[in-house]
Amino acid sequence: MNTDKPLLLVVEDDLGIQKQLKWSLDEFELVFAQDRASAIKQLRRHEPKVVTLDLGLPPDSANATEGMATLSEILTLSPLTKVIVVTGSDDKAHAIEAVRLGAYDFYHKPIAADTLNIILHRAYWLYELEEANQQFSQINVRLARIIGDSPEIQKLCRVVEKIAPTELTTLILGESGTGKEVFARAIHECSLRHDAPFVAINCASIPDNLLESELFGYERGAFTGAHKKTPGKIECAQGGTLFLDEIGDMPLALQAKMLRFLQERVIEPVGSRQEIEVDVRVVCATNKDVLAMAQQQLFREDLYYRISEMTLTLPPLRERGGDVLLLARAFLVSINKELGCHVKGYDDSALQALYHYHWPGNIRELQNKIKSAVIMAETSRISDSDLLLCQPREAATTLFNLREVREEAESQAIVEALSYSGHNISKTADLLGITRPTLYALMEKYALSSNKDSSDISPATSS
Numbered sequence: 425m426n427t428d429k430p431l432l433l434v435v436e437d438d439l440g441i442q443k444q445l446k447w448s449l450d451e452f453e454l455v456f457a458q459d460r461a462s463a464i465k466q467l468r469r470h471e472p473k474v475v476t477l478d479l480g481l482p483p484d485s486a487n488a489t490e491g492m493a494t495l496s497e498i499l500t501l502s503p504l505t506k507v508i509v510v511t512g513s514d515d516k517a518h519a520i521e522a523v524r525l526g527a528y529d530f531y532h533k534p535i536a537a538d539t540l541n542i543i544l545h546r547a548y549w550l551y552e553l554e555e556a557n558q559q560f561s562q563i564n565v566r567l568a569r570i571i572g573d574s575p576e577i578q579k580l581c582r583v584v585e586k587i588a589p590t591e592l593t594t595l596i597l598g599e600s601g602t603g604k605e606v607f608a609r610a611i612h613e614c615s616l617r618h619d620a621p622f623v624a625i626n627c628a629s630i631p632d633n634l635l636e637s638e639l640f641g642y643e644r645g646a647f648t649g650a651h652k653k654t655p656g657k658i659e660c661a662q663g664g665t666l667f668l669d670e671i672g673d674m675p676l677a678l679q680a681k682m683l684r685f686l687q688e689r690v691i692e693p694v695g696s697r698q699e700i701e702v703d704v705r706v707v708c709a710t711n712k713d714v715l716a717m718a719q720q721q722l723f724r725e726d727l728y729y730r731i732s733e734m735t736l737t738l739p740p741l742r743e744r745g746g747d748v749l750l751l752a753r754a755f756l757v758s759i760n761k762e763l764g765c766h767v768k769g770y771d772d773s774a775l776q777a778l779y780h781y782h783w784p785g786n787i788r789e790l791q792n793k794i795k796s797a798v799i800m801a802e803t804s805r806i807s808d809s810d811l812l813l814c815q816p817r818e819a820a821t822t823l824f825n826l827r828e829v830r831e832e833a834e835s836q837a838i839v840e841a842l843s844y845s846g847h848n849i850s851k852t853a854d855l856l857g858i859t860r861p862t863l864y865a866l867m868e869k870y871a872l873s874s875n876k877d878s879s880d881i882s883p884a885t886s887s
């Protein structure tokens with residue numbers, strides 16, 4: 425069968441019309457069905473995007489009953505399929521009824537090839553559009569579990585959308601508690617593997633001598649206590665995604681075996697000589713600088729390049745701006761529910777404290793602090809004293825100082841425009857939509873130099 429052409433299921437009991445369609449619809453790969461049963465069989469087998477359906481089907485070809493029943497069954501099984509019904513020229517009522525039931529369009533016999541070709545192309549186009557929309561909204565729902573409005577997190581979500589459907593082995597970097605596992609799950613859930621298992625293993629939490637058998641499985645009698653053949657985590661992830669957390673802690677000896685699995689997609693359980701083929705996508709994470717470790721021979725360099733076909737670096741919570749408050753509000757709802765509490769929100773002192781704290785333990789620390797604050801809170805609103813935070817992120821200025829924010833953005837824009845224009849003052853002023861004197865005044869205000877020789881613009885040294 426020529427798979428380049430779009431496949432069209434034609435439900436038509438008249439062999440003469442079948443022949444005519446074959447001849448006039450040569451841009452499509454036609455498959456035929458003569459009655460309801462064969463139509464459903466072909467639908468299940470070929471999953472066509474578009475179907476043409478003659479409403480007059482046997483056993484009662486003079487009547488539209490069987491055709492209408494076939495239409496309903498097709499749309500129940502495959503709601504996105506575009507069904508175009510075919511009726512006799514004097515049968516408008518049935519055509520309209522079919523559209524009411526969900527048919528995409530209708531046309532009357534005798535067949536006008538040009539018109540039918542146009543209707544069919546439009547139907548395929550619409551199908552593909554709807555299918556893409558559906559996939560997009562499913563991806564959005566799956567990504568919705570990642571809370572965060574900051575540009576950094578939004579950018580990472582767009583990267584996840586792009587890489588999820590691929591087979592790229594991905595390395596997620598970031599401090600402890602920044603959401604590496606959350607992102608690994610999002611990659612899995614937005615991928616075509618989302619119905620298969622997501623299996624996570626933490627390489628740091630399992631003793632070195634057990635990690636190999638945990639990952640690769642073992643044969644009965646492979647070592648003392650191996651009473652029965654047991655599959656490893658890799659095999660358990662068959663068809664799905666394996667998440668190797670703390671990959672930087674994997675013992676060097678085991679890294680060679682891991683590399684072979686990643687290259688050849690086969691595993692050999694401990695104590696076995698039999699190879700097992702595995703179809704598993706791998707996502708790794710670490711809070712260590714594995715590249716530096718590779719350079720110091722503390723991590724296999726070849727394994728590093730194998731696992732980092734794509735790298736995502738998660739920013740620490742303190743660099744995500746207002747996300748901390750967004751997360752704090754979301755966690756309050758879930759923690760209230762979990763503990764059966766009714767804390768209503770945060771007072772100003774708590775918001776200030778949450779925003780300015782350094783968050784060395786990132787989102788996990790935030791969750792813990794809110795949990796204990798919900799338990800400790802004496803009133804319906806959490807205050808800074810309930811949160812027990814020390815070490816503010818920076819001197820407590822006001823939470824949102826609009827002037828400071830504006831000035832920072834203004835100075836940043838000038839730096840970037842200068843760099844873009846090659847430090848040409850006229851061009852920079854044009855880019856920014858201001859006059860040269862205004863630009864000079866602003867550069868002076870922000871102590872910016874226009875030194876052409878420096879590769880980047882840095883604040884002028886005041887000497």
Ligand SMILES: Nc1ncnc2c1ncn2[C@@H]1O[C@H](COP(=O)(O)OP(=O)(O)OP(=O)(O)O)[C@@H](O)[C@H]1O
Nearest residue numbers: 569570571572599600601602603604605606787788
């Ligand atoms: N963007 C986010 N939105 C909502 N919850 C999040 C987000 N990121 C992380 N979390 C929550 O924070 C906690 C820590 O996240 P996670 O375990 O993914 O971090 P991690 O970086 O893998 O940590 P570790 O390095 O310690 O393994 C989890 O409870 C997770 O559900």
